[in-house]
Amino acid sequence: MKSSSPYRIFIVEDDPWYGEVLKYHLSLNPDYELYRFLTGEECLKQISRITPHLITIDYSLPDTNGAELFRRIREQLPDTPVIVVSGQQDVETAVNLLQAGVHDYFVKDDRTKDLLWNAILKIRENQSLRQEIDHLQDALGQKYNFSSTIIGNSPAIHKVFTLIEKAVRTNINVSVTGETGTGKELVAKSIHYHSERKKKPFVAVNMAAIPHELIESELFGHEKGAFTGALNRKIGRFEEANKGTLFLDEIAEMDLTLQTKLLRVLQERELVRVGGCEKITLDIRLVVASHKNLLDEVKKGRFREDLYYRLMGLPIALPALRERPSDIMVLAHHLLEEFCRDNRLATPVISPSASEKLLRYGFPGNVRELKALMQMAAVMCDGSEIRADDLFLTVDTENTVTETEGQTLRHYMVQIIKSYLKKYDNNVVLVADKLDIGKSTIYKMIQTNELSLA
Template identity: 60%
Template sequence: MHNIPFKIFILDDDVWYSELLEYHLSLNPDYALKKFHSAKECLAQLHERPNVLTLDYSLPDKNGAEVLKKIKEQSPDTQVVVISGQEDVATAVDLLKKGAYDYIVKDEDTPERLWNTVNKIRENVSLREEIDQLKEEIGQKYDFGKVIIGNSDAIKRVFSMMNKASKTNITVSITGETGTGKELVAKAIHYNGPKKKSPYVAVNVAAIPRELIESELFGHEKGAFTGAVSRRLGKFEEANKGTIFLDEIGELDINLQAKLLRVLQEKEITRVGGNTIVPVDARIIVATHKNLIEEVKKGNFREDLYYRLLGLPVHLPPLRERGSDILVIAKHFMAAFAKENGLGKKSFSPQAQEKLLSYSYPGNVRELKALVELAVVLADDEIIHEHDINFTASQPEKDFFSKERTLKEYTTEIVQRFLDKYDHNVLYVADKLDIGKSTIYRMIQNNELISK
């Protein structure tokens, strides 16, 4: 059902023919139709923004090409269906290139063809409306106050920076420890910004093997390398006119940093194995848990790329620095989980609240969520007590060495624990444990480790 009438203008100097088209289209009661017999009269009413306009190519006061141009200038979303008495292929192609939706030759089948064409346009308009509505709902979902919960001064500063970032297309760099919610902030900035109805494409740089990252970002042509059986668009092309979020940008290989810098400067890419220059226009949001200034000093990150990406910096404080926000967030997770599982209302005892505030949360908000959900399950009644909060559930067991194992078994368990703790970020874990990332990839391939 559509509450807003679907507007159709019929522009034809032949009174009888325009009435024929009007009668045929009026069989659909949802269509609101208006007839015009001159271009001047029709163009004066374009402020009504019709969904469809049928255009007689041979008008006494203007030719069809001129009228089409003015329609597209004044009402670019109006779909124009040209109806002509001449079957001129060259003219039809030219009009289609200039923005006409369809070109129909006048004959006995014209009303039926027009009926089918208008129905297709109606379906497309309905689909766009549904997509816009979904995007609006997503925007509401990523309302700043719903993305990051809290009232601390540290979070208020984050809200302020997010608000500034969402008003323009400035590049945004988000920093913070693992588990602080960097991608949620990136989504919130996008869906509250000027590009909210355009694509949002996220790329976890650390999760893509070094040999595949260039193809993933910039695409490749058929035959560019073994296994490239067809052309593939990269993430930058997918994000064109929208936003690309490059998570863990600090892990990008130094050799690829120069190519990324060129893309940002020139706003164009070249697919792997190709020569065609493809223009791209995407907003850039990056995130990292690393101190990029330190990485620049170490020679791991290009200084020119660093300043290109810095833009508007948003730093997410760790949970241990957010004071009473810990309780606010914990109560939010508790209520959401209890409602989702039909467990009734719950509350924390004073001792449980003190225990929650005493912990450092190395896994930040992500760890707090897991702890609270477990506490809700363990609670015997509507009160969550101190003993229901189990910090050791997310920490290494005290009796790690109580069972004798081989060095390989110990190594496997340690790597697995770090992968689980740091969201299966292979490069970050390799850096933390000071082992080669190829070692971890090999262990995953050999099914010694479980990875996402």
């Protein structure tokens, strides 16, 4: 059955008989729409009217040769694959064409029809994969649309939107500051997925989460045998992010020795893996983040001043949630609806008493804490309404932090996981999937007696 979107193939062949043989053979696939031309000029004229998905060309044509025709096709259709099918058996000609970008080169013989058939199938498969990747990249761009994922209408958040828009237009480095839970990584992803680099990698590294002795290898990679335990070559995070964006979270936790090495990499735009000698050229956009004031860290001698100015780029300061109270209920409703939709729950309303309690609260954990609060309330509330008693705060409503401040977010996490384990009969894998956390996190909580499967 023929596809509603035919796959258009141009065949440029000056031998009418051989051209018809190829056309007939390929027409056995009903999805193909085939066009045959005797000269290169005929093909080029039609390109402006009909855009082909693939072109096959003979090398020796009455009006041009394959190399020149390929060059002119590339000018109009830089991404369209071209296959040369020719009587030319000169190896140098074939190598030159392949180096120039021709997808394949087949010498005319009894096997050519089948080779061409298989090559086109592979090309179509690769094109489909690229389209799928492009679609996913576009979807990620929508997912990290900062005007719909960084929720709020306050002047402070609109200022953040303005700075993100400015960052997207260029490749300037960006430094994001803000308290824990304000959404620093979300800002970094929003910048990446709306920039020209959106189809390249986004690589995030939490500097505080990597053991000191492994940071250099993690960032810059290492060669086999570089140190005890280096059994294979490792590609570092900088290389992974090449052509894309590297997000270094908690950059203030990097020690001074590594800061020196990072500065050199940024200045030279190249790195050498640990234990290696090959210089690897870098083209990355760097976004760094910290909950600390980097300038204060410079004054205290804990952060290099020259690195600070190299990293600062465009500074974006994220406001704490308590500094934009008009956004609290907007965010609360959004986070509640999102959680209930993902878990197929009816969305309860937030009662006036619960709203008042939220508005009087200081949110030391910022948006991350509000998210945990609303998830917990959605699970624990009875009926269709969240009441004040369903909001389990460990900080009083006068913004005075109790002795449990350091455990606030952990407390909420444990309570939510307990509730889900009970709901899903202690199925750790299912609960981890539902809450979008690693199952190892739950198992560690069980091992440390924070959770129980009893």
